[in-house]
Amino acid sequence: MSDASQVQPYDPTVRSHVESGAEEFLGRLVEWLRIPSISGQPGHADDVARSAQWLADELSAAGFPTVEVWPTDGLPSVFAHWPSDDADVPTVLVYGHHDVQPVDPLELWSTPPFEPVRDGDRLRGRGSADDKGHVLMHLLGLRAHLAATGRRSPAVHLKVVVEGEEESGSPNFAKLLQERADRLAADVVVVSDTGMWAADVPSLCTGMRGMTDGQVDFHGPDVDLHSGSFGGAVRNPLTELARVLARLHDDDGRVTIPGFYDDVVELTDRERELVARLPFDEADFLATAESRAAHGEKGYSTLERVWARPTAEVNGMWGGYTGAGHKTIVPSDAHAKVSFRLVAAQEPLRIQRLFRDWLEAQVPDGITLGLSFFGDGVRPCQTPLDHPALAAVHAAMSRAFGVDALYTREGGSGPEADLAEVTGAPVVFLGIGVPDDRIHAPDEKVEIPLLLKGAEAAAYLWADLAAAGRPALTGR
Amino acid sequence: MSDASQVQPYDPTVRSHVESGAEEFLGRLVEWLRIPSISGQPGHADDVARSAQWLADELSAAGFPTVEVWPTDGLPSVFAHWPSDDADVPTVLVYGHHDVQPVDPLELWSTPPFEPVRDGDRLRGRGSADDKGHVLMHLLGLRAHLAATGRRSPAVHLKVVVEGEEESGSPNFAKLLQERADRLAADVVVVSDTGMWAADVPSLCTGMRGMTDGQVDFHGPDVDLHSGSFGGAVRNPLTELARVLARLHDDDGRVTIPGFYDDVVELTDRERELVARLPFDEADFLATAESRAAHGEKGYSTLERVWARPTAEVNGMWGGYTGAGHKTIVPSDAHAKVSFRLVAAQEPLRIQRLFRDWLEAQVPDGITLGLSFFGDGVRPCQTPLDHPALAAVHAAMSRAFGVDALYTREGGSGPEADLAEVTGAPVVFLGIGVPDDRIHAPDEKVEIPLLLKGAEAAAYLWADLAAAGRPALTGR
Numbered sequence: 001m002s003d004a005s006q007v008q009p010y011d012p013t014v015r016s017h018v019e020s021g022a023e024e025f026l027g028r029l030v031e032w033l034r035i036p037s038i039s040g041q042p043g044h045a046d047d048v049a050r051s052a053q054w055l056a057d058e059l060s061a062a063g064f065p066t067v068e069v070w071p072t073d074g075l076p077s078v079f080a081h082w083p084s085d086d087a088d089v090p091t092v093l094v095y096g097h098h099d100v101q102p103v104d105p106l107e108l109w110s111t112p113p114f115e116p117v118r119d120g121d122r123l124r125g126r127g128s129a130d131d132k133g134h135v136l137m138h139l140l141g142l143r144a145h146l147a148a149t150g151r152r153s154p155a156v157h158l159k160v161v162v163e164g165e166e167e168s169g170s171p172n173f174a175k176l177l178q179e180r181a182d183r184l185a186a187d188v189v190v191v192s193d194t195g196m197w198a199a200d201v202p203s204l205c206t207g208m209r210g211m212t213d214g215q216v217d218f219h220g221p222d223v224d225l226h227s228g229s230f231g232g233a234v235r236n237p238l239t240e241l242a243r244v245l246a247r248l249h250d251d252d253g254r255v256t257i258p259g260f261y262d263d264v265v266e267l268t269d270r271e272r273e274l275v276a277r278l279p280f281d282e283a284d285f286l287a288t289a290e291s292r293a294a295h296g297e298k299g300y301s302t303l304e305r306v307w308a309r310p311t312a313e314v315n316g317m318w319g320g321y322t323g324a325g326h327k328t329i330v331p332s333d334a335h336a337k338v339s340f341r342l343v344a345a346q347e348p349l350r351i352q353r354l355f356r357d358w359l360e361a362q363v364p365d366g367i368t369l370g371l372s373f374f375g376d377g378v379r380p381c382q383t384p385l386d387h388p389a390l391a392a393v394h395a396a397m398s399r400a401f402g403v404d405a406l407y408t409r410e411g412g413s414g415p416e417a418d419l420a421e422v423t424g425a426p427v428v429f430l431g432i433g434v435p436d437d438r439i440h441a442p443d444e445k446v447e448i449p450l451l452l453k454g455a456e457a458a459a460y461l462w463a464d465l466a467a468a469g470r471p472a473l474t475g476r
Numbered sequence: 477m478s479d480a481s482q483v484q485p486y487d488p489t490v491r492s493h494v495e496s497g498a499e500e501f502l503g504r505l506v507e508w509l510r511i512p513s514i515s516g517q518p519g520h521a522d523d524v525a526r527s528a529q530w531l532a533d534e535l536s537a538a539g540f541p542t543v544e545v546w547p548t549d550g551l552p553s554v555f556a557h558w559p560s561d562d563a564d565v566p567t568v569l570v571y572g573h574h575d576v577q578p579v580d581p582l583e584l585w586s587t588p589p590f591e592p593v594r595d596g597d598r599l600r601g602r603g604s605a606d607d608k609g610h611v612l613m614h615l616l617g618l619r620a621h622l623a624a625t626g627r628r629s630p631a632v633h634l635k636v637v638v639e640g641e642e643e644s645g646s647p648n649f650a651k652l653l654q655e656r657a658d659r660l661a662a663d664v665v666v667v668s669d670t671g672m673w674a675a676d677v678p679s680l681c682t683g684m685r686g687m688t689d690g691q692v693d694f695h696g697p698d699v700d701l702h703s704g705s706f707g708g709a710v711r712n713p714l715t716e717l718a719r720v721l722a723r724l725h726d727d728d729g730r731v732t733i734p735g736f737y738d739d740v741v742e743l744t745d746r747e748r749e750l751v752a753r754l755p756f757d758e759a760d761f762l763a764t765a766e767s768r769a770a771h772g773e774k775g776y777s778t779l780e781r782v783w784a785r786p787t788a789e790v791n792g793m794w795g796g797y798t799g800a801g802h803k804t805i806v807p808s809d810a811h812a813k814v815s816f817r818l819v820a821a822q823e824p825l826r827i828q829r830l831f832r833d834w835l836e837a838q839v840p841d842g843i844t845l846g847l848s849f850f851g852d853g854v855r856p857c858q859t860p861l862d863h864p865a866l867a868a869v870h871a872a873m874s875r876a877f878g879v880d881a882l883y884t885r886e887g888g889s890g891p892e893a894d895l896a897e898v899t900g901a902p903v904v905f906l907g908i909g910v911p912d913d914r915i916h917a918p919d920e921k922v923e924i925p926l927l928l929k930g931a932e933a934a935a936y937l938w939a940d941l942a943a944a945g946r947p948a949l950t951g952r
Contacts, residue, residue: 211704226888228685228887229886231789232782243718291698291711294709295841313707316805322792322794411708
């Protein structure tokens, strides 16, 4: 990774092909955005299927010789493959998703979410940024790549897999990846479902935190007790759960579960330096978080805390009397939902075991513990900073934007770690979202100039990866 | 107090008058119990008024020359006064209440709650034990007192005040007491709204814990935050509230609020001995509490903990996502309802101040504190153990039951402390409820033989208090 890199000048031919294709590209995107492919609402299952077929047709029209809609136990993914005419070039797998978030509350949208509207440089509509814009941007980039190079096939063997349930937590994607591992074999995975630091600060995501979460249930008395008659003589499950959750962090904000940090890799000086290079303003962060104070693990900056450090959070807690007025009881039960964000080599299933062991040792007499987890969790995902594939994306982004791109991470999680595991390939991120795109919220939009820059970067990337060569990318 | 006291033999005349009046007494009680005087349900306001009028008529019929229904801002109380023909005898004020608890869940009643049923020695129906049976028992006792002594007026100046909102927390009673302080002036207050250790272990309550409670609100971010994007970098109000509530007790189960124990008077050896004399079985207690372990302040027995030690309890807590499944957020808000049971000279308003001071010092940066209290609380109430009025009740109860009565306390609270304050008189308790009376629950009942013993004890008491004499009772 070359922070002192010379940014290559842009290729006028690539850019002019992107620009000349822009209007048609936007017209196609608008058509796709009209399909309300909300994976989280069963009533929209047909729309998700329709969206998959629309994309499959579009990929065929773009020239992909192999295009398949892959059914799952849930909603379908789309796969496409366009082998390069060159034999020994790398294989690249592009990942995105064609399903979208629900649109409630509908009344907060300026215009109907599935009637896309152009508003100056912006295209507003559900899915415009997350993630249909990102997916379709690759077709514009590919067209420019072919036109500018005069090629009849991509410079790399290009595969595309576009999921239909990402916004629902990818419940069937890991299984699909395993079943179709042969078809998905690749040397590099390019994920296009992320953002940049800001419209004027192009950047590459280089990692995502993993996650696992569960529910803790403390059962005390079998009935709610009168706190006058019994208060002070039996365990109060809410008090006990509060005491246990209070012990989950030490005074330095570190998680106290033994072994929790075993697989956390400390940030290198180089990584911290890359984070510090970003024009981060804590006041802006707090304004975005609608919060009044930063707080977290001692010894780390705010960005390091959300990107590179694991956490334990109480997502919800309840028990006893929670209505209006008062009821002086010793409650029978107390509950909490707890989630862990994971980094580096932390394995969700191991963290679940460690949490269970710790919790069981914390439960006092008179309290019965219940603990359940919401699935197997999501592993963290990181791009090796010295990988030539990352250097290629960095060069492509820097060239398209005309400035040296910076490096970010993301605090949240998707199926990226599964892609890395099934392919055995490094995962790099090529995304052009910006923080105010309002993804998952009313009035989602995408910045059209950024979409075009992203297409341009993709056009550069295929040639750059081919130039880097398969041996350099795979180490084999 | 004379635990080695010789129990006086019962008076056959008093007993035969109680027994001969029993059937008529029970008939009257059944009539009263048919009035559904539920103070907590606005739709029953007329029934509470009807209940007050029914009692007023009954008191008049019993011979009270002065009977008044006292309106309040809520539901009415009943006052009656029957001066003794003897001049310098003590004035006694009897307290009870004529309102009852709601009856839900109705389907758990064996017979309709307001259609009283005799089932062997038991009379079942809402209010039978709590508290109409106790109130009416005094009229049977008074009748026996007059008949056995041949008097045309009670041996003491007898006043009765019967509240109509006790089951709703006595919201208007303190004000009524203050406004009518002149009319209520008394040398001894006899509260008949409590129970005994067991049907075969007659006992006297000698104290009740006070109470104050409030709601704590912790506000963090102004919106629920995505725990991936923000988790680990801002305060989580649920975590912070859990940490604060965890600090509310130390490892010995003592409340950590500075000054909390300032006005707590340590139990004397004598008091601890009286508690220890009760046939307490911890396994029975835990079975009643449907709990698996006793737990509380170090250095005290279970009974001492619930009767004579102050507590802090979390009655309810909630915040964040509490629905099915999961939602990985840093919640905006966290809430808890917290109550304190108070003993000895602890003042609810002072405890509220101490709690506020403590809480304000606990709140970390980034969290905004909200704290509100549910009213002014209830002061604790205790009978001085060496008071001659207590000795008189002890003698009367022991005599009626034919065994040396023991001493208990109660963990909960009523308006007794207000009665003590307004009258400046000691409060003694004459009650015959037993733990399985199911007060506040479906199938509330009263034990008829115990009602008759209570009436007999009341009959003895007026003569005993008169014999003790006003100077001995008042110390003046």
